[in-house]
Amino acid sequence: MAKGSSFKTVGILGLGHVGLPTAVGFAELGWQVIGTDSDSAKVSLIAVGRCPFYEPDLEPLLRKNLAEGSLEVTADVGEAVRKSDILFVCVGTPQKPDGSPDLSQVESVIRTIAENLNGYKLIVEKSTVPVQTAQWIKRTILRYAGNDAKFDVASNPEFLREGTAVHDFFHPDRIVIGVESERAKKWLLELYKPLNAPIVVTDVNTSELIKHAANSFLALKISFINMISDLCEAVGADVTEVAKGIGLDPRIGPQFLQAGIGYGGYCLPKDLRAFIHIAEEHRVDFSLLKEVERINDARIDKFVRKVKQALWVLKDKTLAIWGLSFKPNTDDIREAPSLKVISRLLEEGTNLRLYDPAAMENVKQIFPEKPPKLLYCKSALEAAKNAHAILIVTDWEEFKNLDWNKVKEVIALPIIVDGRNCLDPKTVREAGFEYYGIGRV
Ligand code: UGA
Numbered sequence: 473m474a475k476g477s478s479f480k481t482v483g484i485l486g487l488g489h490v491g492l493p494t495a496v497g498f499a500e501l502g503w504q505v506i507g508t509d510s511d512s513a514k515v516s517l518i519a520v521g522r523c524p525f526y527e528p529d530l531e532p533l534l535r536k537n538l539a540e541g542s543l544e545v546t547a548d549v550g551e552a553v554r555k556s557d558i559l560f561v562c563v564g565t566p567q568k569p570d571g572s573p574d575l576s577q578v579e580s581v582i583r584t585i586a587e588n589l590n591g592y593k594l595i596v597e598k599s600t601v602p603v604q605t606a607q608w609i610k611r612t613i614l615r616y617a618g619n620d621a622k623f624d625v626a627s628n629p630e631f632l633r634e635g636t637a638v639h640d641f642f643h644p645d646r647i648v649i650g651v652e653s654e655r656a657k658k659w660l661l662e663l664y665k666p667l668n669a670p671i672v673v674t675d676v677n678t679s680e681l682i683k684h685a686a687n688s689f690l691a692l693k694i695s696f697i698n699m700i701s702d703l704c705e706a707v708g709a710d711v712t713e714v715a716k717g718i719g720l721d722p723r724i725g726p727q728f729l730q731a732g733i734g735y736g737g738y739c740l741p742k743d744l745r746a747f748i749h750i751a752e753e754h755r756v757d758f759s760l761l762k763e764v765e766r767i768n769d770a771r772i773d774k775f776v777r778k779v780k781q782a783l784w785v786l787k788d789k790t791l792a793i794w795g796l797s798f799k800p801n802t803d804d805i806r807e808a809p810s811l812k813v814i815s816r817l818l819e820e821g822t823n824l825r826l827y828d829p830a831a832m833e834n835v836k837q838i839f840p841e842k843p844p845k846l847l848y849c850k851s852a853l854e855a856a857k858n859a860h861a862i863l864i865v866t867d868w869e870e871f872k873n874l875d876w877n878k879v880k881e882v883i884a885l886p887i888i889v890d891g892r893n894c895l896d897p898k899t900v901r902e903a904g905f906e907y908y909g910i911g912r913v
Contacts, residue, residue, distance in 0.1 A: 479594070479662075480557055481505070482498050482503050482505045482558045483505075483552045483555065483558065483559045483560065484507040484508070485560065485581050486508075486509055486562035486563035486581070487507050487514060487515065487524075487545070488509075488563075488564060489527070489637065489738070490562045490599065490632060491509070491563075492507070492530065493527065493530060493638060494641065495507040496533050497641035498663070499540075500536075505544075508551070515546065519538070521535035521538055526830045527802065528638065530638050553585050556593070559594065560596045560598045561578060561581055561595065561599055562598045562630075565601055566742075571746065571749045575605065577599075578605065579612065582612045583612065585623075586612065587617070589621055589622075594656050595623055595625045597609070600683050600739070600746075601627075602680065602746060603750060604677060604680070605680060606676040610625050626649060626652070626656045627651075627676045629686075631648075647664050648671075648682050649672070649674070649679060650674050650675055650678060652675070652676055683743070687739055687743040691764050693728040694729075694735045694740075695734075695764040695767040697728075698767055698768070698910075699767055701911025702774070702911065705912075705913075708913050710913065711731045712912055715731070731910045732891055736798035736807040737804065737806060738798075744761055744765055748761050772812045772813060775889075775910075776817065778889055778910075782861060782906065782908050783885075783887065786820040786822050788822070791862075792852075792855040792861070792862045792863065793817075793824055793826045793863050794827055794863065794864045794871050795828055795868055796808060796810040796826060796827075803830040803833070804831070804834075810831075811835070811838060811839075813863070813865055814846075825855040826847065826848050826849065829870060836848065852870065852874060853878060856882050857883070858883070858884045859883050859885075860884050862879070862883070862887070862889070864895070866892065871894060876904075888908065889908045890907065895907070897909060897912065
């Protein structure tokens with residue numbers, strides 16, 4: 473606890489990809505933090521300093537803060553509530569079949585808060601929730617804890633990216649807080665003061681909406697550049713140069729203009745669908761975002777077509793697939809393009825040799841090893857052995873700096889289909905490979 477602060481303990485409810493980096497980050501900033509999760513096996517793992525998922529730099533910082541006592545974890549959610557002054561709700565908000573978010577975990581944790589209220593609490597939504605969720609949280613607390621309950625509800629959306637969550641926590645480009653009381657505002661400003669970041673203070677509805685708008689805009693940028701990449705292919709232009717040419721305009725910006733196999737992950741696809749759903753509920757026309765999703769869905773087809781263009785007949789061809797996680801530096805495969813690519817290529821009768829630096833164990837749960845149809849390999853080079861082509865599905869750094877002569881020695885046909893435009897075409901062509909990128913010749 474920082475000396476003279478208005479609150480003592482920060483509780484983090486839910487220790488997943490958002491909650492755990494947040495808990496460790498606040499502890500590292502000097503706050504007293506207690507983390508909890510309804511999954512007791514996960515809590516036991518974290519309690520001994522192990523991170524239940526792969527996130528660079530997180531585990532050493534977790535161990536340090538556990539050892540120093542600034543972070544404690546418990547499987548007793550009620551205990552965490554009773555001990556805390558500020559409560560961050562970081563539980564999952566998975567998607568229902570109609571695209572709307574399933575808020576049952578949020579409701580359940582709010583009821584636990586209500587049952588354990590032992591004084592004023594500041595309840596902060598960090599999970600991505602639809603606009604107006606805070607109103608339901610307030611109503612739920614009052615229903616279960618009575619009209620005398622002392623609390624505020626605030627919104628503080630998360631902008632951390634998987635794979636760089638630790639860096640993002642300590643270097644946020646902005647912090648958004650949506651508040652309804654002076655006390656909530658004061659506490660949150662105090663909590664984030666050590667980060668010295670720009671802070672947008674707004675009302676709660678607006679803050680909730682900012683999160684969905686941000687992720688939807690990122691998805692829109694990606695689908696935009698993917699659409700342009702199709703035209704580039706048709707007319708012989710280079711989408712990477714187009715991205716550079718437009719991205720230097722500060723009104724457009726260079727990031728999220730990497731054309732490829734499309735966006736995946738637990739956030740962009742789900743949040744876009746949730747945002748469309750909210751708009752429909754309020755009868756607002758979000759057809760623009762429906763197109764963003766349609767363009768993204770079509771990327772897999774286009775990629776498989778490209779593989780066919782490179783190889784003609786796919787049946788009985790052996791293909792190396794490099795990269796399975798939805799993006800580099802994570803083992804997360806939720807909505808990863810690789811899963812759809814694997815299914816499609818198995819349907820085509822190909823033999824697949826898969827490699828990923830971190831995500832293979834997760835993919836094995838969905839596609840168990842079945843030689844010779846489906847093999848998991850120890851390295852990119854091993855996956856390339858006797859393959860008729862290499863397909864790059866995730867742009868891990870290690871794929872960019874390989875010794876291409878060695879790859880050529882083991883491969884059956886020197887063909888690369890680069891679904892992420894992560895290789896330099898000139899380098900691999902000089903090494904004797906046929907190279908097919910996305911939207912570039
Ligand atoms: C995203 C947002 O970037 C975070 O700000 C947000 O906090 C997070 O969702 C969340 O809501 O929790 P994340 O899902 O970790 O973060 O991944 P991104 O870096 O956004 O990448 C998403 C997908 O887009 C990946 O499959 C990536 O390969 C793809 N992508 C990204 C492209 O295809 N092209 C690009 O130019 C950039």
